[in-house]
Amino acid sequence: MTATMRAAATRVLERNWRGTYTVPAGGLYPHQWSWDSAFIAVGLRHISPRRAQIELDSLLSAQWHDGRLPQIVFNRERDDDYSPGGDFWRSETIPESSAVSTAGLVQPPNHALAVLLVHEADPAESRRRRFLQRAYPRLVAWHHYLRSRRTGPSGLARIVHPWESGMDNSPYWDAPLAAMTETIVDDVPRPDLQHADASHRPSNAEYGKYLYLAGRYRDHDCDDLDALSPYQLEDPAFNALWARSELALADIAAVLGDDASAAEHRENAEQIAHALESLWDEGLGCFVARDLLSGRLQRFRTVSGLVPLLLPDLAHTDALLQTLRGEHFALGQVALVPSHDLTAPTFDTARYWRGPSWFNTAWLVAEALDERGHGSEARALAEQMSSLALTHDFPEYVDPHTGAPRGTLDFSWTAALSLDLSI
Numbered sequence: 001m002t003a004t005m006r007a008a009a010t011r012v013l014e015r016n017w018r019g020t021y022t023v024p025a026g027g028l029y030p031h032q033w034s035w036d037s038a039f040i041a042v043g044l045r046h047i048s049p050r051r052a053q054i055e056l057d058s059l060l061s062a063q064w065h066d067g068r069l070p071q072i073v074f075n076r077e078r079d080d081d082y083s084p085g086g087d088f089w090r091s092e093t094i095p096e097s098s099a100v101s102t103a104g105l106v107q108p109p110n111h112a113l114a115v116l117l118v119h120e121a122d123p124a125e126s127r128r129r130r131f132l133q134r135a136y137p138r139l140v141a142w143h144h145y146l147r148s149r150r151t152g153p154s155g156l157a158r159i160v161h162p163w164e165s166g167m168d169n170s171p172y173w174d175a176p177l178a179a180m181t182e183t184i185v186d187d188v189p190r191p192d193l194q195h196a197d198a199s200h201r202p203s204n205a206e207y208g209k210y211l212y213l214a215g216r217y218r219d220h221d222c223d224d225l226d227a228l229s230p231y232q233l234e235d236p237a238f239n240a241l242w243a244r245s246e247l248a249l250a251d252i253a254a255v256l257g258d259d260a261s262a263a264e265h266r267e268n269a270e271q272i273a274h275a276l277e278s279l280w281d282e283g284l285g286c287f288v289a290r291d292l293l294s295g296r297l298q299r300f301r302t303v304s305g306l307v308p309l310l311l312p313d314l315a316h317t318d319a320l321l322q323t324l325r326g327e328h329f330a331l332g333q334v335a336l337v338p339s340h341d342l343t344a345p346t347f348d349t350a351r352y353w354r355g356p357s358w359f360n361t362a363w364l365v366a367e368a369l370d371e372r373g374h375g376s377e378a379r380a381l382a383e384q385m386s387s388l389a390l391t392h393d394f395p396e397y398v399d400p401h402t403g404a405p406r407g408t409l410d411f412s413w414t415a416a417l418s419l420d421l422s423i
């Protein structure tokens with residue numbers, strides 16, 4: 001299995017490599033995406049630790065002056081192939097932005113975790129290229145941005161657009177988007193529909209709101225202190241990845257011989273994990289999102305609410321495992337881990353983050369299961385990932401009931417993360 005997987009995954013990652021970074025998929029996503037690059041580097045480290053370092057270096061070098069790592073770094077030659085692109089964001093006119101063309105939003109902070117894993121794959125090469133020395137201050141600035149510009153009294157970072165969760169059309173966002181009166185109806189370009197079935201993608205109504213929110217944020221120079229922003233939410237996976245990345249930063253600081261900073265990062269991780277408590281929903285047996293404008297918890301079971309399993313010493317580990325294994329996510333009985341509760345009226349087998357199973361979240365759950373001592377379940381999940389990825393040409397996501405491929409094919413993080421777990 002490993003040799004076949006290595007050859008096939010290498011082919012996909014080679015095809016999607018653009019010299020200094022990897023696109024998520026050739027047609028649908030022609031730029032560099034932030035959390036994709038981090039996941040991709042985790043797999044690339046088995047093919048070429050050096051290339052994995054370059055992947056992360058290129059993303060980190062697009063960092064804004066305020067510390068944010070942008071959701072997308074644009075290849076301006078492909079501006080017409082994805083919307084909204086570099087022309088829409090015109091980041092070069094925003095004072096805080098970096099020298100390259102990027103989106104102003106961010107994505108979940110999985111980067112420090114990826115940097116640590118890439119370093120560990122070949123510490124000698126990492127030392128020779130001074131990879132950690134370069135990455136560490138940028139990662140610290142990124143986390144500082146989240147703490148200083150995005151964190152409110154709860155201690156959790158807020159997202160200002162559904163895209164920032166990485167789980168664009170999660171049912172968490174239904175009520176907050178419905179409460180918004182503003183939208184764009186006339187000019188909603190959908191180049192994505194040339195590459196994927198409309199029933200597998202977010203709807204036009206959702207895109208109208210997405211574009212309105214992105215345009216409004218851009219028009220305010222991506223200012224996070226704008227209290228009137230009509231969309232402000234706290235997402236469990238975003239914050240759990242932040243806490244987990246603080247732990248990775250602690251390990252990186254220790255490698256660099258800075259024990260005082262290592263202790264600080266561990267303390268930060270504990271504070272975020274503690275703050276996550278306010279998103280725990282005892283009745284649902286998982287974490288949920290909070291709408292900061294209405295103050296309401298968005299009471300849905302989604303895979304985002306399971307991601308805190310990645311945090312050691314979490315009070316709710318047993319309850320989360322029960323939810324993962326029970327009828328709502330049916331671990332071991334369906335393909336991978338559904339993005340949404342199988343029993344919910346809002347569940348949809350095909351539509352993006354409203355049901356289909358994704359490989360990045362399966363990888364996060366497999367890592368968590370392994371670390372929590374559930375090695376056989378972790379291995380079974382890893383085997384499912386490999387077999388679905390190989391059988392269906394590395395799909396973006398799959399139908400949890402049938403395993404049928406959905407979205408686009410030859411998807412980079414599917415290849416990278418399936419390869420990572422097959423080794």
Ligand code: 9YW
Pocket residue numbers: 024029033035036165166167168192
């Ligand atoms: C889009 C690139 C991105 C991922 C997100 C996923 C999707 C972009 O693709 O968003 O156009 O909808 O939801 O997690 O980073 O792979």
